[in-house]
Every structure is written in structure tokens, then in C-alpha cells.
Amino acid sequence: METNYKDMPFLAETSFLNADLIIRSKQDLLGFARELEQRGLMTLHVDQMEDCLWQATFELEYESGNDRFDAILSGILDCIEALPAALQEQWRALESRTLDLGFEAGTETRHYTRYIRPDLLNRMINTGLVLAITIYSPVNG
Structure with a gap:
């Protein structure tokens, strides 16, 4: 049986959800995470990975x-x-610095465009951020 997503109003519009800052290092990041928290970021997790x-x-x-798109990017x-x-x-010594923009795909939006202003792009470049984009598909209720 095929699901009719059009009958699910919570999936209607494609939208920006949030941005995650993801950093990786050879060094323990617990202290660095506390420093970023003091500057307004909320730590979602700090762990040593399998690698x-x-x-x-x-x-x-x-x-x-x-x-809140521009405000979130600027705030980070x-x-x-x-x-x-x-x-x-x-x-600068981190192995990687990624800004991951999360979007939820809706069923009613044929296309969705989000622009990042040049001043924000320049700031991302100057901080050495890699830009990632994550699209979350609609979830069956």
C-alpha cells in the first residue's frame, strides 16, 4: 500500500531546521567544548570515536x-x-571544522532555494569551515 504524504500536513513545506558545528581533533575536546559553551554554543555531544x-x-x-537562518549562521x-x-x-589545529546545515524535505515544495550572503560565506572561509548540507526526508507517521 502506498502512503499518501499529501494527507500528512506536518510534511507540507521544505524548511531549514538548524545548523550543527562539528569539529574533530586528535586531542581531547572536552575543555574546548566548555570554551565554546561560554561563548553561546550548546554542546550536543563530545566523544572519542572509533577512529x-x-x-x-x-x-x-x-x-x-x-x-532564523542568517542569525544562526552569524551566531555560530x-x-x-x-x-x-x-x-x-x-x-586551526583541528582535523576538521564543519558547519552542517540541516533541511527537512517537504512533500508540497517542488523546489526550495536558500541563499547564503557573501559576507557569511567569507566568514566561513576565514574560519576554515567546510559547509555540509543535510536533507532529511519526510518521516512516515
């Missing part, structure tokens, strides 16, 4: 969604740019 690298994932602590960049010199060195 022996440490990974930490963060979000901003305030509301997300389409209308503000936190990174506010790191003191010693922590900036640790930031």
Missing part, C-alpha cells in the same frame, strides 16, 4: 527555523571568531 579522533557537535541555544561564526588567540590556534 580514535575526538568529535564534538554544537548548536546555538536559541530558536531555529527558516526565519560570532562564537568562533570570539575565541581568544590561544584557542584560535587550537581551532
